[in-house]
Amino acid sequence: MHIAFAASECVPFSKTGGLADVVGALPQALAKLGHQVSVYLPRYKQTKLNDAQTVVRSITVPFDDRYRFCSVLTGGKQGGVDFYFVEYPPYFDRDALYGTPAGDYPDNAERFALFSRAVLEASKVIGVPQVFHCHDWQSALVPVMLRTLYGEDPAFHDVGCTFTIHNMGYQGLFPSEILPLLMLPWDLFTMSKMEFFGQVNFL
Template sequence: MQERLKILLVSSEVDPFAKTGGLADVAGSLPKALARLGHDIRIIMPRYKQIKNTEYLNDMPVEMDGHLETAIVRQAMLPVKGGEADLKIPVYFIDNYKFFYREGLYGHIDDGARFNFFTKAVLSALPKLDFKPDVIHCNDWQTAMLPLFLKVKYEDEPFYKNTATVFTIHNLQYQGRFPKDVLITLNLPEKKFFTPDQLEYWGQVNYMKAGILYSDLINTVSDKYSLEIQTSEFGEGLDGLLRKRAQDLYGILNGIDYNNFNPETDERIYKNFSLATIEDKRENKYALQEELGLPKKDVPMISLISRLASQKGLDLLANVINDLLETNVQFVLLGSGEDRYQHFFSELKIRYRDKAAIHIGFDADLAQRIYAASDIFLMPSRFEPCGLGQMISMRYGTIPVVHATGGLEDTV
């Protein structure tokens, strides 16, 4: 076997504890794969108010803007299905009422300070947990300050002497930009760090930039996207910096947990099926039609499960969906996002009530039933770092029709 590593995955969201998107799926499934390979993998994330049933471990003071905040460390276990033995991954939670007991994970005016506190608490907690990682794996802007803080504040700390950092860019569009006074909550001098060659970006502090500058290695979630973000078209203003670090930048394709997404055993779908019993997939379509109030017909069912945002290419779909629904098909949508798209698809439901079922919001169980029931799955994204929907749809025998970009081109 390869060398057994001690790995800490740091993420702002992890399925099944807290989720807003694909980051949580990856943060919840990648550690399981690493555990099956024999590595000592652990996870750390904020404890949001909806997270229950955690065990108190310890607490510690964390300096923030000249005063002390308390970080409470809690723990739960993440079971690992599939493999020769039953495994459980320790999941640590950083708990603080002021910063994390909010409605929603993100979108708060003090998000910069919130995740600075999280970063500091993570590095303070590890010695108390007696877990000395070989690799700290950071994900997206919410954890991007950790590599910087590790190198600047802990460079002489023996505990972290041989710890390396990996920074994964799941979506470069979301960079975490905040006013320069956010540096105070990291105790970093403005004169040194608020410069164009450091963290300054158009008059703000750019967290994503910190992760790119200070992590030992960088990866994105597909080969194609790792090349795309080095261009002005997809680089979101950071393409020059990414080109400078090209020798440390890798594309590693995301994957899905085949134990979680398995049509033979999935308890969330109407009828289980396999390649040998693929005809049973049709029963899922009929049952979904009944659930959603669509006529029970053996016609092509086209589905879209997506955040309703411009990135997802919904303007392309809006241009053709009326013509499409004039043909003998049914259309099912699950998602939420920008008001203009929510309004557009809600009106579409009224106009084509016998052909279109529109569910504004997100329901994980309904999503599984849609994957299992559909014939065609749409992903017309303008850009897509990787995407998981196309992989899930193929797992359930549903044909993905995608825009040839990023991870969609790598996987379909």
């Protein structure tokens, strides 16, 4: 089975907490069982890659009613796992992953929504998996976008998703005005979907 992980951090490339440890270990364990495994991560300023090469230069990512151009780099194969990095300097070339001591980056919703959509676009070029395994709010929009924006895309026919929450304390809560920016339909803004006390909840 081809399994693609989408996460915001992973050892040894980036880490703020236990999420990075899990995403660093679980894919390699699955690869040892014979699965084809790939991992998609943001390319942060702190990400150190050896002999990184551009796999897809200027991937076109529809976002905010226009297009953003990202690069996808390969970190090579480690422990039988292929690592790919979404590079978009305006969002990820920063001193920290999520914010400063003063608080979270104010554009975190846009940053990780772009990452989620870039993962889907990149997989169409690199190889569509049978299952996406997404982790925490930073990649929670991958299954949402897969079932809405890419619901009619034949490339993703029969692709499954699984989602793991590592820390329920981080919900990914943002003002409702963010929804059109993400190009998601307003019918998702209900209590049974993404609405949470007047805010958008990525989980």
